[in-house]
Amino acid sequence: MRYADVLLMYAEAKIEMNEIDQSVLDAINDVRSRAYKTTRSNTSLYPAVTTTNQDELRFLLRSERRMEFAWENRRWFDLMRWRLCDIAINRPVIDLPAKAQLQKNIKSGDYYFPSDALPVIEENGLVNLQPLVDSKAKFRKTMERKFDPAKGYLLPLPLSDVTLIPGMIQNPGY
Numbered sequence: 001m002r003y004a005d006v007l008l009m010y011a012e013a014k015i016e017m018n019e020i021d022q023s024v025l026d027a028i029n030d031v032r033s034r035a036y037k038t039t040r041s042n043t044s045l046y047p048a049v050t051t052t053n054q055d056e057l058r059f060l061l062r063s064e065r066r067m068e069f070a071w072e073n074r075r076w077f078d079l080m081r082w083r084l085c086d087i088a089i090n091r092p093v094i095d096l097p098a099k100a101q102l103q104k105n106i107k108s109g110d111y112y113f114p115s116d117a118l119p120v121i122e123e124n125g126l127v128n129l130q131p132l133v134d135s136k137a138k139f140r141k142t143m144e145r146k147f148d149p150a151k152g153y154l155l156p157l158p159l160s161d162v163t164l165i166p167g168m169i170q171n172p173g174y
Helices: 003-016 024-035 056-068 073-079 098-106 159-164
Strands: 093-095 140-143
Touching: 003 024, 003 056, 024 056, 056 073
Parallel strands: none
Antiparallel strands: 093 140
């Protein structure tokens, strides 16, 4: 476990309890300042968090976790905890276009992100890539995904527990 994870877990817990104080800002800024190879007190060298608004901090924290733990297999658990899988997972998989269109995009200089569209960061901290798909065939949908909230957020309980423990019932959908 990384210290950055501990700091962001602490900040998230305090934000969700709406007990926002300087320790929350310090925890987030410790993570940010380390990424910029400076100290928390040197705020001119990194984008320090100063707001104490719960909704703004929630957005900042979720964005910070997405960037800090990229490729560390934590995103799924964050999305499950925040109950955002039904939004994030139900979006299609976006891919680069086929070879001919890709070469055309590279030659035109309109590569990686088209000049007429950029990804959108939504209020819940999720990235919406739909504008890229809608932009003149620069990207394409390769696969549709389906997340069922009725089954996805709760896993089935072991059959042995359900049958042996009086009064225990299976999670809905199983």
